Amino acid sequence: MSIKLTTQAYCKMLLHAAKYPHCAVNGLLVAEKQKEKKKDSHSTPILCVDCIPLFHGTLALAPMLEVALTLIDTWCKENKYVIAGYYQANERTKDFRPNQFAEKVGARIAENFSEAAMIMVDSTRFTMGCYEPILAIYDHHENKWKCRDCNADCFEDWCEAQKITSALLEGRSYESLIDFDNHLDDLRNDWTNPEINKSVLHLC
Amino acid sequence: GFDNWNVLIIVFTEMRDKLRKWREDNHRNSEQIVDVGEELINEHASKLGDDIWIIYEQVMIAALDCSRDDLAWTCLQELKRQFPGSQRVKRLAGMRLEALEKYEDASKQYDSILQDDPTNTAARKRKISILKAQGKSAEAIRELNEYLEQFVGDQEAWHELSELYINEHDYGKAAFCLEELMMTNPHNHLYCEQYAEVKYTQGGLENLELSRKYFAQALKLNNRNMRALFGLYMSASHIAACPKVNATVKKANVRYAAWATNQINRAYQVSHAMCCVLLKQ
Numbered sequence: 001m002s003i004k005l006t007t008q009a010y011c012k013m014l015l016h017a018a019k020y021p022h023c024a025v026n027g028l029l030v031a032e033k034q035k036e037k038k039k040d041s042h043s044t045p046i047l048c049v050d051c052i053p054l055f056h057g058t059l060a061l062a063p064m065l066e067v068a069l070t071l072i073d074t075w076c077k078e079n080k081y082v083i084a085g086y087y088q089a090n091e092r093t094k095d096f097r098p099n100q101f102a103e104k105v106g107a108r109i110a111e112n113f114s115e116a117a118m119i120m121v122d123s124t125r126f127t128m129g130c131y132e133p134i135l136a137i138y139d140h141h142e143n144k145w146k147c148r149d150c151n152a153d154c155f156e157d158w159c160e161a162q163k164i165t166s167a168l169l170e171g172r173s174y175e176s177l178i179d180f181d182n183h184l185d186d187l188r189n190d191w192t193n194p195e196i197n198k199s200v201l202h203l204c
Numbered sequence: 205g206f207d208n209w210n211v212l213i214i215v216f217t218e219m220r221d222k223l224r225k226w227r228e229d230n231h232r233n234s235e236q237i238v239d240v241g242e243e244l245i246n247e248h249a250s251k252l253g254d255d256i257w258i259i260y261e262q263v264m265i266a267a268l269d270c271s272r273d274d275l276a277w278t279c280l281q282e283l284k285r286q287f288p289g290s291q292r293v294k295r296l297a298g299m300r301l302e303a304l305e306k307y308e309d310a311s312k313q314y315d316s317i318l319q320d321d322p323t324n325t326a327a328r329k330r331k332i333s334i335l336k337a338q339g340k341s342a343e344a345i346r347e348l349n350e351y352l353e354q355f356v357g358d359q360e361a362w363h364e365l366s367e368l369y370i371n372e373h374d375y376g377k378a379a380f381c382l383e384e385l386m387m388t389n390p391h392n393h394l395y396c397e398q399y400a401e402v403k404y405t406q407g408g409l410e411n412l413e414l415s416r417k418y419f420a421q422a423l424k425l426n427n428r429n430m431r432a433l434f435g436l437y438m439s440a441s442h443i444a445a446c447p448k449v450n451a452t453v454k455k456a457n458v459r460y461a462a463w464a465t466n467q468i469n470r471a472y473q474v475s476h477a478m479c480c481v482l483l484k485q
Contacts, residue, residue, distance in 0.1 A: 187475035
């Protein structure tokens with residue numbers, strides 16, 4: 001019932017937050033679609049393989065979020081992915097608790113994917129060195145969101161995630177990160193971020 | 205010799221023009237401003253003439269964004285020396301205190317500006333920003349409303365207030381702010397589009413129809429506004445799917461949605477074609 005993150009997913013989340021330090025940002029996490037539900041599927045963690053940065057600035061409006069969810073859902077189906085989580089970093093650094101909006105979006109995702117996670121980014125611990133994971137992961141239990149401890153176990157390979165995220169931050173890769181807002185400003189902007197994906201692979 | 209000199213002049217002019225463009229567009233690309241501005245100040249100060257003072261101001265604010273207090277302090281000292289007793293420089297000193305999270309000291313700084321000049325809008329807005337930074341949204345909203353009673357034409361303030369309301373999920377009041385902005389800026393497609401988004405978020409058939417109308421209006425003002433195009437599609441689709449609408453309304457909205465789909469597909473085709481051209485080159 002728990003999710004794990006790949007380096008690519010973690011990286012792009014943090015790059016998104018780093019690109020807009022003065023704004024709230026949010027986005028989605030996707031996992032590979034499981035072929036069949038195994039009996040012990042509760043014990044195998046779900047691996048979030050990628051992250052789709054959505055918006056920056058004013059988050060709490062519905063129409064563009066619906067457009068993004070629709071387009072990304074289609075993309076997921078084409079790539080055998082499923083939307084497995086939602087992340088948000090609030091505008092104020094010290095404010096890292098999920099707000100009503102985050103819970104709403106999280107609940108919406110949980111409707112289609114029961115093990116969906118809601119992730120809040122803790123900007124107070126955000127450093128270039130990335131020495132510790134700065135996420136708070138919330139699981140959906142009985143209509144409530146329960147916070148789970150986020151440590152190295154929540155990552156496919158924390159050492160790799162730490163090294164690569166730090167390297168990309170130093171290299172200012174966040175300047176070329178594309179979110180859905182950027183895409184709406186210019187359709188040529190690709191929210192799958194193939195260049196950054198290449199950089200991550202290159203550094204692996 | 206001569207070639208090098210030409211290159212340096214070009215580089216310097218480019219840097220100065222970049223800073224000016226970012227100033228005019230009110231871009232908050234602070235890291236880039238610090239990169240370009242710091243070099244300009246350190247290497248080319250003599251060539252800048254009177255431009256240097258506005259550049260010091262711009263670089264100082266960007267430096268605060270980047271936690272470069274050393275650079276911010278340097279800029280501030282230069283400005284203090286050149287403009288002793290200036291309210292504008294006092295406000296910058298206040299912003300530095302805000303960046304250091306010394307909110308009480310910053311507030312006192314702004315209060316002292318307001319004592320000398322009670323109509324100083326910049327100082328009042330900074331005080332409201334402090335409330336925002338401290339998470340005191342209700343107070344920030346209250347103060348901003350009071351401010352707007354006095355300075356009813358301040359568009360930046362109306363827009364800020366609309367954002368504060370949206371963050372509090374008070375969409376009705378956010379819509380009111382955007383209505384003010386649309387009234388005074390009837391040709392601004394962004395305000396139309398944002399108003400449509402707020403109405404859509406409020407929900408209900410009436411609001412959906414309003415949102416559709418304003419998405420369409422935004423498109424009329426700027427036919428490349430993709431948010432307006434997508435919004436038109438979404439709102440028309442929802443109206444068409446609503447069980448309460450009669451057949452005529454449903455038919456019309458199905459048509460609007462179909463038109464929007466067509467336009468969206470064309471827009472994607474054009475952008476992909478452009479991408480292919482770029483790749484071929």
